[in-house]
Amino acid sequence: VKDILLPVAHVFALVMMVFAATMLAPLVMAVWELDPALSSFVISAFATFFLGALLWLGTRRFRRELKTRDGLMLVALTWVALPAVAGFPLWNFLPINFTEAYFEAASGLTTTGGTVLSGLEYLPRSINLWRHLLSWLGGMGIIVLAVAILPMLGVGGMQIYRAEMPGPMKDTKLTPRIGQTAKLLWTVYAGLTVACMVCLKFAGMDWFDAVCHGFSALALGGFSTYDASIGHFNSIPIEMVLTLFSVLAALNFGTHYVAWSERGLMAYLRDAEAKAIVSVLIVSCIGMALFLYLKGNYPDFSTSLRHTIFNLVSVATDSGLHTQDYSRWPIFAPMWMMFLSCIVCSSGSTGGGIKMIRTLVLAKQAHRELNQLVHPNMVRPLKVGGTVIANRVVFAVLAFVFLYFMSIVTLVFLQLASGLDFMTAFSSVIACINNAGPGLGLVGPGSNYGVLSNFQTWVCSAAMLLGRLEVFTILVLFTPTLWRK
Amino acid sequence: VKIIILGAGQVGRTAAYHLSREEANDVTVVDQNEEILRDLQDRLDIRTVNGSGSSPRVLEAAGIASTDILVALTNSDEVNMLACHVAWTLYRTPKKIARVRSADYTERQGLFGENRIAVDVWISPEQLVTEYIARLIRYPGALQVLDFADGRVRLVGIRALQGGPLVGHELRTLREHIPSADARVAAIYRAGKSVKPEGTTLIEDGDEVFFLAATENIRAVMKEMRKEEAPARRVVIAGGGNIGLRLASELEVKNQVKLIERDGKRARRVSEQLRRTTVLHGDAADEELLLEENIDSVDVFAALTNSEEANILSAMLAKRLGAHKVMALINKPSYAELIESGSIDVAISPQTVTIGSLLAHVRRGDVVRVHSLRRGAAEALEVVVHGDADSSKVIGRRIEDIALPEGTTLGAVVRGEDVIIAHHDTTVQPDDHLILFLTDRRHVEAVEKLFQGSASFL
Numbered sequence: 032v033k034d035i036l037l038p039v040a041h042v043f044a045l046v047m048m049v050f051a052a053t054m055l056a057p058l059v060m061a062v063w064e065l066d067p068a069l070s071s072f073v074i075s076a077f078a079t080f081f082l083g084a085l086l087w088l089g090t091r092r093f094r095r096e097l098k099t100r101d102g103l104m105l106v107a108l109t110w111v112a113l114p115a116v117a118g119f120p121l122w123n124f125l126p127i128n129f130t131e132a133y134f135e136a137a138s139g140l141t142t143t144g145g146t147v148l149s150g151l152e153y154l155p156r157s158i159n160l161w162r163h164l165l166s167w168l169g170g171m172g173i174i175v176l177a178v179a180i181l182p183m184l185g186v187g188g189m190q191i192y193r194a195e196m197p198g199p200m201k202d203t204k205l206t207p208r209i210g211q212t213a214k215l216l217w218t219v220y221a222g223l224t225v226a227c228m229v230c231l232k233f234a235g236m237d238w239f240d241a242v243c244h245g246f247s248a249l250a251l252g253g254f255s256t257y258d259a260s261i262g263h264f265n266s267i268p269i270e271m272v273l274t275l276f277s278v279l280a281a282l283n284f285g286t287h288y289v290a291w292s293e294r295g296l297m298a299y300l301r302d303a304e305a306k307a308i309v310s311v312l313i314v315s316c317i318g319m320a321l322f323l324y325l326k327g328n329y330p331d332f333s334t335s336l337r338h339t340i341f342n343l344v345s346v347a348t349d350s351g352l353h354t355q356d357y358s359r360w361p362i363f364a365p366m367w368m369m370f371l372s373c374i375v376c377s378s379g380s381t382g383g384g385i386k387m388i389r390t391l392v393l394a395k396q397a398h399r400e401l402n403q404l405v406h407p408n409m410v411r412p413l414k415v416g417g418t419v420i421a422n423r424v425v426f427a428v429l430a431f432v433f434l435y436f437m438s439i440v441t442l443v444f445l446q447l448a449s450g451l452d453f454m455t456a457f458s459s460v461i462a463c464i465n466n467a468g469p470g471l472g473l474v475g476p477g478s479n480y481g482v483l484s485n486f487q488t489w490v491c492s493a494a495m496l497l498g499r500l501e502v503f504t505i506l507v508l509f510t511p512t513l514w515r516k
Numbered sequence: 517v518k519i520i521i522l523g524a525g526q527v528g529r530t531a532a533y534h535l536s537r538e539e540a541n542d543v544t545v546v547d548q549n550e551e552i553l554r555d556l557q558d559r560l561d562i563r564t565v566n567g568s569g570s571s572p573r574v575l576e577a578a579g580i581a582s583t584d585i586l587v588a589l590t591n592s593d594e595v596n597m598l599a600c601h602v603a604w605t606l607y608r609t610p611k612k613i614a615r616v617r618s619a620d621y622t623e624r625q626g627l628f629g630e631n632r633i634a635v636d637v638w639i640s641p642e643q644l645v646t647e648y649i650a651r652l653i654r655y656p657g658a659l660q661v662l663d664f665a666d667g668r669v670r671l672v673g674i675r676a677l678q679g680g681p682l683v684g685h686e687l688r689t690l691r692e693h694i695p696s697a698d699a700r701v702a703a704i705y706r707a708g709k710s711v712k713p714e715g716t717t718l719i720e721d722g723d724e725v726f727f728l729a730a731t732e733n734i735r736a737v738m739k740e741m742r743k744e745e746a747p748a749r750r751v752v753i754a755g756g757g758n759i760g761l762r763l764a765s766e767l768e769v770k771n772q773v774k775l776i777e778r779d780g781k782r783a784r785r786v787s788e789q790l791r792r793t794t795v796l797h798g799d800a801a802d803e804e805l806l807l808e809e810n811i812d813s814v815d816v817f818a819a820l821t822n823s824e825e826a827n828i829l830s831a832m833l834a835k836r837l838g839a840h841k842v843m844a845l846i847n848k849p850s851y852a853e854l855i856e857s858g859s860i861d862v863a864i865s866p867q868t869v870t871i872g873s874l875l876a877h878v879r880r881g882d883v884v885r886v887h888s889l890r891r892g893a894a895e896a897l898e899v900v901v902h903g904d905a906d907s908s909k910v911i912g913r914r915i916e917d918i919a920l921p922e923g924t925t926l927g928a929v930v931r932g933e934d935v936i937i938a939h940h941d942t943t944v945q946p947d948d949h950l951i952l953f954l955t956d957r958r959h960v961e962a963v964e965k966l967f968q969g970s971a972s973f974l
Contacts, residue, residue: 099558206542206563207518207536207542207543207544207561207562207563207579208542208561209561210561211542421550
């Protein structure tokens with residue numbers, strides 16, 4: 032175990048030192064505002080850096096090139112350990128225990144957006160900035176960021192990239208070098224984020240809220256600086272901007288890059304996932320707006336449409352910002368939104384769930400099986416968007432979906448055993464594993480995760496990490512072969 | 517440099533490995549076999565594209581529009597040539613290198629070039645390997661013989677053995693031993709580790725010595741390192757494949773050559789194309805056959821079949837039965853390392869031989885020739901310097917004043933037709949060809965920078 036873990040810890044130490052640098056942002060904010068959280072950030076930044084440096088020096092003897100399993104281990108280790116580090120300033124400053132601080136930081140890094148805190152508008156600005164920044168860093172992937180700025184991770188980088196980027200097919204790179212690909216993706220991501228922030232400012236937010244919500248929107252995070260989330264603003268332009276950027280963030284960032292380099296929208300039309308996502312969202316929005324209007328939730332259709340579009344798109348893309356307490360809608364509506372949150376996001380996006388590409392592959396596979404029953408001798412490859420999907424990929428997708436559902440089932444039973452009601456247990460696990468944010472029942476948009484017990488909070492934290500790393504990367508830690516020499 | 521490699525065969529994979537480990541190169545590999553590509557991408561930091569190399573659609577997916585060098589290494593000459601032509605016609609790719617094996621194509625003057633088939637450089641790995649083996653046979657005792665400056669200078673790798681006059685003496689005594697022939701020891705490897713060659717360095721028994729000398733002086737220097745061996749006369753070649761056949765036809769003029777081929781039909785074809793070689797139909801690992809053909813009086817036994825395992829075994833057998841010197845063609849670098857310390861005298865790695873001719877094209881600056889050595893850990897380069905004393909960091913300077921990176925030796929200067937073995941007071945002039953030896957390939961970039969200085973001013 033020592034020979035496997037220590038070389039990975041050596042690289043992780045570097046990641047920690049870089050991560051300490053990101054704490055400078057809230058630190059500067061705290062100095063600027065002279066707010067009381069300053070000391071917490073100073074302590075955290077220094078502690079993180081020195082711990083990282085100590086670990087780095089201590090494991091220097093074990094330095095070597097990373098192999099496949101080291102890559103997996105590095106990603107898993109980073110994601111499990113970093114919330115503890117990131118949660119430190121929160122734990123130090125706020126009246127919450129370690130469990131809750133870990134949850135809050137993990138919720139940020141995994142872009143879930145569920146919170147245990149209330150009275151968000153009264154928190155120091157540095158604390159809020161830190162929460163949103165965590166979302167943003169986790170959105171495109173911490174390790175991918177590290178690959179982009181630390182060239183020595185380039186060796187074996189593909190495994191790392193695979194372990195962290197969502198989606199079943201990650202063999203096509205935008206550029207030959209992994210480091211460049213990572214840089215490009217982060218550039219597109221950062222560019223869109225800035226665009227979103229500027230739009231939000233023009234839509235009526237002040238700069239601080241625009242920056243925080245811009246981080247949230249592009250990471251599909253779901254943190255807000257207000258307890259009432261976007262409902263606080265009650266502004267149609269703000270809702271439109273956020274909806275637009277949530278949809279963009281739910282698409283493949285590789286496609287954004289191609290569209291940008293071609294200066295045209297053809298890339299989106301070639302992307303089977305993008306087309307499916309947009310169609311599903313449009314049909315669902317219109318259908319559900321009608322449903323809510325007919326059920327009498329809203330007095331007129333346009334109001335119904337406005338609230339449906341924002342909340343449905345937000346939940347479906349696993350963002351989790353909200354304007355209404357949709358848990359009070361007729362049960363069909365929030366359940367449909369929960370269902371969409373499982374499937375809507377694209378591979379290579381910042382969203383969670385099983386991803387649209389896997390849904391398409393499974394649907395086509397089911398279709399193929401049915402046809403095979405009618406024409407037993409039929410030869411038909413499985414195609415998505417004109418490209419043939421290898422059987423190997425289909426099997427991987429099946430295995431993924433099985434593990435995904437088994438994880439949900441296991442975690443829901445754990446929540447039930449701990450004494451939660453069914454709706455809360457089920458929705459908290461679904462919302463966490465899809466990195467969506469608020470659930471229903473006790474953890475609905477009108478409330479937050481602060482009501483859960485420590486055990487239940489840990490279950491949610493586990494669900495978020497499982498979902499963010501697409502199950503395999505975490506579960507592989509529990510396979511005995513990984514630990515054998 | 518953006519590079520596309522077509523074909524992930526032996527040569528393609530090695531090329532991808534060597535090219536991608538240099539920071540400056542962006543490598544994309546195209547092949548039809550998805551499995552191989554996936555495996556390759558797992559190990560190297562490259563992009564892979566699945567499909568046929570000559571298809572414009574596939575080339576576009578590989579990013580041909582912004583590519584600097586296209587290297588077509590598929591096993592079909594026709595696909596390689598067509599791919600280069602497509603790349604030039606549609607995308608104006610600046611440099612196109614194709615592997616062309618068939619002599620039928622390469623011997624025609626005027627087939628390649630502007631307004632013809634758009635191949636800038638053709639390489640034939642089989643031809644290169646054949647020439648390499650032929651040179652080894654010409655210099656018995658050498659582990660490696662590499663050409664520079666059109667064959668005027670050669671770099672020779674040799675194992676020093678007890679009995680050579682220089683063994684056990686300091687390096688600087690070489691001049692006293694052979695006043696007529698000048699040579700420069702570029703590197704010494706002792707037990708796998710590089711030892712810096714200085715005037716006071718002692719040559720020990722078993723050292724692997726690399727020296728540079730004018731071609732006519734090579735034999736004299738080799739004699740210093742180990743007892744002279746008689747030139748090879750009787751040669752047995754196992755395997756009548758492409759390399760075996762070419763080698764036989766090259767050697768049969770001066771040597772007595774026997775070629776053993778397992779496949780009856782192939783043996784017949786080979787015998788039709790050769791004039792004086794005795795072609796035998798049989799198994800090269802058949803003891804009876806080898807004994808019958810007097811293996812114990814053979815000077816060189818070269819196992820050149822497609823199967824490296826068979827090559828190793830038949831070479832070992834031949835050695836045990838009394839063949840004087842045995843060589844085996846081995847693809848896997850790990851095997852080569854294993855056996856060269858054992859009973860096989862020379863391991864020939866086709867990729868290492870071929871890769872040099874590719875590397876010369878990706879090097880910045882005017883690099884004419886690159887030879888990869890010691891499984892790619894070391895490198896020998898021939899660089900042309902341009903410019904004048906102001907624009908260049910080397911021109912007009914004495915060799916001792918040039919800041920060469922660690923482990924780099926400047927071995928020889930070729931000025932026009934003259935070969936000057938480098939001494940500390942030799943002054944570099946414009947348009948000199950310098951021959952450098954790098955014991956650590958990682959310093960290649962520093963060397964490039966040093967010599968490129970002039971090029972950027974022109």
